[in-house]
Amino acid sequence: MFESSLKQLGDALRAKKISSVELTQLYLDRIARLNPELNAYVTLNPEASLAQARAADQCITKNEAPPLTGIPIAQKDIFCAKGWRTTCGSKMLENFVAPYDAHVIEQFNRAGAVNLGKTNMDEFAMGSSNETSYFGTVKNPWGTARVPGGSSGGTAAAVAARLCAAATGTDTGGSIRQPAALCGISGLKPTYGVCSRYGMIAFASSLDQAGPMGRSAEDLALMMNAMAGFDERDSTSLQREKEDYARDLNKPLSGLRIGLPKEFFAEGLGSDVAQAVEAAIAEYRKLGATVVDISLPNTRLSIPVYYVLAPAEASSNLSRFDGVRYGYRAPDYTDLTDMYEKTRAQGFGTEVKRRIMIGTYVLSHGYYDAYYIQAQRIRRLIAQDFTEAFKQCDVIMGPTSPSTAFKLGEKGDDPVQMYLSDIYTIAVNLAGLPGMSIPCGFGSNDMPVGLQIIGNYFDEARMLNAAHQYQLATDWHSRAPQGL
């Protein structure tokens, strides 16, 4: 049952081969056995999950069930879920119980999915290794001495270890794609604005986007059908017709033009990762696709631009955590300023404080034009690179991450080295494009390698088609960590 696709689970539930309550309990039992080692979940609420499962079973009996009804889905702990503790991986929100649902949570509730639990994450989604969570690091199910990637590392580990059928993540600079690659699963960051950010705790508002993580492209398409959609409460939500993201899954790939950016295969890319990605491209040629050499000349600037813009937005968004209306408050203080300063010093972890400091500095008087405005100008150059590239190709492919999962603690003391692990993913967020990662092999240390697929705006269905056809021809996506 743990190896079944979302469609197979839906069919089994409708055929009454298993009830949602039984399925949910199976997952809860597996979580109880494996989570103490992996630390993928930070909050479980079996009573609430089973209550949703009972409601789903009734809905299925009445033949009124949408495709995800009764299927246990995990939610990244960045999404507010009414009545659920919602921590965002921070001491600041350690005891925060959300008084309302995020739009994405509402969508899954409407679809009848069961909320299985809240998954661990880098604090306020800031990190590439899931080592910055206040609730401890998540371990990679493929090798527990290694990181699962971040910031959706808990989600990626939960999916890889079969601790849920699928799950949600968020991606500000690669936080869905990079952990998906490092844990050997599939993950999709949609076009900016396709999924509402309402109720998703904000990190960098012009970059953050929710998306699905699962075992296959087909599962991601079903997840997207549930979670995407216009929401008037989010002013950045795009008003578009509801799409069926599964509509093109079975189209043949003949005629598909794949762009390979030379900058993605340059110095810094691990040879084992390059080998696996090149083998995947060869498979795509066999499937009828053609390959075009392209250039994204400003790729190297995406990291400095990101580390100006994202911290600038974070410093503003995180100013709301002041110990007054919700969240942590320092126990001892002398006056209001002292209360703010101690609350924030004690409530935030090192990486969050570092990014707030960067953001405060680049927005401060005398530096705004030199840093923030300059970064926004280069952001346009980066987006224009993609516009030019998509005149020559339908999708862009390359590695998701320069290396496979690194060891826990390996990059902890050097933030710059950590930041460079997102070199291939960040530009996609700056441009607002959709991007995904699918498993395409293993590195020399037997850890998974991810293939990144980047699409033009609103081209998710075509990307899912490309990924699904590859997954019909290969079995990387169906391999699971041994011994769990």
Add this chain to the structure above:
Amino acid sequence: MSLSTQDVEKVARLARLAMTGPEIETARAQLSGIFDLIAEMQAVDTTGIEPMSHAQDLSQRLREDKVTETNQREAFQAIAPQVEAGLYLVPKVIE
């Protein structure tokens, strides 16, 4: 680019983050490394390039000026660190 201790202290004050001496020194060293990385973009000629703040270059959508949500003060204050008589309690600001 090397930041001074005074730079870090000033930024910490602006960001409302209490920091000890050793924390300031660690932050100074790490922030200097990050600003070295950021310095790479300073050399790019961006004359005539319009800053990009939104991926789709959209303007802010506005809603009608009418009440759409009910007041949930009790629910929100139930999760506050300190409240009294419907008000959030903070240290005295004005004597």
